[in-house]
Amino acid sequence: MTTRHLTGLLMASTILAGSAAFADDVTLTIESWRNDDLSIWQDKIIPAFEAGHPGIKVQFTPSAPAEYNAALNSKLDAGSAGDLITCRPFDASLALYDKGQLADLSGLASMANFSDVAKSAWQTDDGAHTFCVPMASVIHGFIYNKDAFDALGLTVPATVDEFFAVLDKIKAEGTYIPMAMGTNDQWEAATMGYQNIGPNYWKGEEGRLALIKGTQKLTDEDWVAPYRQLARWKDYLGDGFEAQTYPDSQNLFTLGRAAIYPAGSWEISGFNAQAGFKMGAFPPPVQAAGDECYISDHTDIAIGLNAASAHPDEAKAFLEWVGSAEFADLYANALPGFFSLNATPVAMQDPLAQEFVGWRDKCHSTIRSTYQILSRGTPNLENETWTASANVINGTETPEDASKRLQEGLASWYAPQQGN
Amino acid sequence: MKARTRFHIAVFLAPAVLVYTAVMIVPLFDTLRLSFYRGGPEGAEFAGIANFRTLFGDPRWSASFWNALGNNFWFFLIHMAVQNPVGIALAAILSHPRLRFAALYRSAIFIPTILSFVIVGFAWKLILSPIWGIAPGILDAVGLKAFFAPWLGKEHYALTTLALVSVWQFVGIPMMLIYAALLSIPEEVLEAGEIDGLTGWAAFRKIKLPLILPSIGIISILTFVGNFNAFDLIYTAQGALAGPNFSTDILGTFLYRTFFGFQLQLGDPYMGSAIASAMFFIILAGVCLYLFGIQTRMRRYQF
Structure with a gap:
């Protein structure tokens, strides 16, 4: 009998949760290979975004790193990929942009926060179009x-x-x-x-x-x-x-x-x-x-917009936020060693990470x-x-x-x- | 009188034929077909034998291919020279009527065969590790530390080491097959030999060995096919680049790197299919050579 009660309870909660989401909120889904970072996204990054942007819910749905490229490609081809796509550097993402599956983000205001080197991994070869917001480098x-x-x-x-x-x-x-x-x-x-x-x-x-x-x-x-x-x-x-x-x-x-x-x-x-x-x-x-x-x-990770997303405006709001100093600070400190590419320097709480990132001031960066x-x-x-x-x-x-x-x-x- | 059409044969064959066709024959022919295509702006386009011309004509591709093929032959030779004789010897010892704990030895030697490649590769990597492994310690204990080398990291030893690991894993299979063949030799034949003065080694060489030759033939061909399709052990122990400096690269790892790509190298299913086809023809040639050249000439005995 307990089983039936439990089942009933679970079903009820599903319906409730479902209807709550349907009411007015837009839910954005993020594709990523960083399954190690699941708790950081759920506990720190997403709540911080949702607090400032009522009406937009964000879900982080990572897959295993080794399977990510293949899984993402088939999801994009089938039209079932999430709104936001975590971008691998260089050719893997460029191929998606060329196929029209990643949207052009050159017009995003927060792109101004990134240097040319930072953006180079997610640009067309001539540098005219940028299709992902840089997140971190190593x-x-x-x-x-x-x-x-x-x-x-x-x-x-x-x-x-x-x-x-x-x-x-x-x-x-x-x-x-x-x-x-x-x-x-x-x-x-x-x-x-x-x-x-x-x-x-x-x-x-x-x-x-x-x-x-x-x-x-x-x-x-x-x-x-x-x-x-x-x-x-x-x-x-x-x-x-x-x-x-x-x-x-x-x-x-x-x-x-x-x-x-x-x-x-x-x-x-x-x-x-x-x-x-x-x-x-x-x-x-x-x-x-x-x-x-x-x-x-080395530019390692960025995030872009699925060209087929049903909620491009909300997704762009999220991407603008990813390009902000607030996100840079949250992300870099949650994951010491993955340094923000944002032009605004982030104060690192981890002393070893601070040493690494401090070299940016005296040395020239390259990839x-x-x-x-x-x-x-x-x-x-x-x-x-x-x-x-x-x-x-x-x-x-x-x-x-x-x-x-x-x-x-x-x-x-x-x-x-x-x-x- | 008209012979009855035997529908039931088709009905009984159908499931096996259908499943086998779907998962083996169709993919095989599709791979062969794919090897004549290349990627174009609008998907696959017919390329004739261009892929094979690249594979055998381009100095880089052909160097990789011949290197992999050569390594594969060495891998096979080690199996033929070590695995099969040792398997036969073990079977001969096990079939000795006065051996105690035969069942225990039999199971113990056979167990590695049922282990996953990943476990075998990883366990041996740890055993042979110069840092944490027990191999340097054991050699040290018997005063042979000077003979230890980081074998898996040396170009000259890595492939032989891996071949021997594979021998360790699969020696149970020839042992079991030969053991079964030895058990099927009737007592009367051996007793007749004994009356004629053939015992011990002479009995093995003159009576048992000729009788188990067909089994040895089957084992050799199984080893050949298995070795030329090998991939897993090298991949788990050395990675897809089959280091050091491609010294452990065999056709399987070469195919994997080409077909699925590796790191920044994108996969090329068309060149990959060309390699897979080449592998198929090499194996086909080997099997034909055996079937028509050796099998038909082998003498069989009936009791």
């Missing part, structure tokens, strides 16, 4: 074990020479593995290695755009030099780093067995929870003291060199970079050979690189 750098540095009397390195001097000292002392990174998963070598230290050599946006235009080549010194530095990392990684995976590296560092971790800022929340020691961070070291510094401040346009063909430059970076660190390919191979691969399909 910054690369190095996280270090402050307790270990204090115990060994080390100071944070600013130049490449200082960086290797610090590594030498840690190695000679022997308590800690100097640097926690493995090459088994390959992407660490490319993302936390090459794309982390590279911008200082190719001068951030200047080199990245020159590569796209075809005026620089991957075999130029600026693009080979990061590989030369990576080749030197080999001696400072743990025993058997060739078979060390990404979670292995994370655990080595948070267990306090390694002193330095080449990082992306997305690690911050996890490390804060896991590590039992004080942590600090330093940006990728420059070549000579006083050089301009460049950081990879990963392989992500825009250059990974459209076969062989895919990003994937090739993974293999090349891992090979260079393993010592199975020289920096020069790796660069030559990458350049040949790129030139085989990318016209601007073919003329020279």
Whole structure:
């Protein structure tokens, strides 16, 4: 009998909830791959929006990251996708815009709050149309074990020479593995290695755009030099780093067995929870003291409008709010490590996150060199970079050979690189 | 007299034929068809053999393809050289009438076969891990620490290591098949041999081995098909890029990367189908070679 009562109760509540929503409110649904963030959206972000916008209800309905692209595409094709679409950077979202499934948002007032670099991941190639409101980026750098540095009397390195001097000292002392990174998963070598230290050599946006235009080549010194530095990392990684995976590296560092971790800022929340020691961070070291510094401040996540949405005006109201300083503050502090792209700086409550985001003031931001346009063909430059970076660190390919191979691969399909 | 039309045969065959056609034959032919198309502005357009010309003619594609095929052959060779002899040996030992706890050994050796690839891949990755694994510790305990290397991360060892892991997982299958074949050899034959002075090793080599040869043939062809369709173990242990430096890339992972795409590389179902078709023809050729070249010449005995 209790079952029947329960069923009746549930049905009654469904009808009540349904009718309440039907009464006058418009409900917007958000598609996203960030299922980790469900509680943050439900408890913090959506209530804050709804409080200021009576009559609009928002639902956050994420799916698993690995399935997101495929699931979203089929939902959009079938016309059952939500009103608001969380945008992957670059080609995945550009394809949706080209198919007319994402609306043009260039006219949104809050777009003025974002820099060109911030918007570059969600624009047409000529930059004329922007179709997603940038939400967050991730910054690369190095996280270090402050307790270990204090115990060994080390100071944070600013130049490449200082960086290797610090590594030498840690190695000679022997308590800690100097640097926690493995090459088994390959992407660490490319993302936390090459794309982390590279911008200082190719001068951030200047080199990245020159590569796209075809005026620089991957075999130029600026693009080979990061590989030369990576080749030197080999001696400072743990025993058997060739078979060390990404979670292995994370655990080595948070267990306090390694002193330095080449990082992306997305690690911050996890490390804060896991590590039992004080942590600090330093940006990728420059070549000579006083050089301009460049950081990879990679645009990672944005939100756009389903062109087939039944409530475009309400959805635009939401997007305007996403572009506001209020949202930036809420989001960045709820997810330390995913930094707001808003031009208004956000004060971070997390000290480690504040260190990362503080580099924006003194260094120039750029995004990963392989992500825009250059990974459209076969062989895919990003994937090739993974293999090349891992090979260079393993010592199975020289920096020069790796660069030559990458350049040949790129030139085989990318016209601007073919003329020279 | 007119023969009665036997409708019941069609009725009984229908469910199996329909299901098999729907889930196997149609997709197979559709994949073959797809390999002759390419993506155009208005969906698929006919491309003739362009995909195959790219696959075998383009230096990059063909290098990847031959690398994967070569690795696949090595993967298969290790299975033939290790898995099947070990399986036969285990079966011979298990069928020994005086062996105690035979059922226990049989189950223990067979259990890995029913485990998921994901579990096997992950467990072995942990065992062999230079950081947390027990392999370095065990080698250290017997004074062989110097022989330890991060095998899965070394270009020269990774594929062999994974092939041996796969052997560990599947050695139960040849063992069971051979075991069954050995049990079906009648006692009289063995006793007759014994009277003629054939015992022990000689009895195995001269009586049992010829009688289980057809089973060994079947096992070889199963191994061949299984290995050339393999994908899961490499994917769970090394990821879709089949590192280090594609040294563990086999046709299955190559197909996966091409068909479904990987990271920033978008999937290309047309090139993917071309690879799948090439795999199909390689397997078909291998099976035909076996069926017409070996199977028909194999001598069979009847009791």
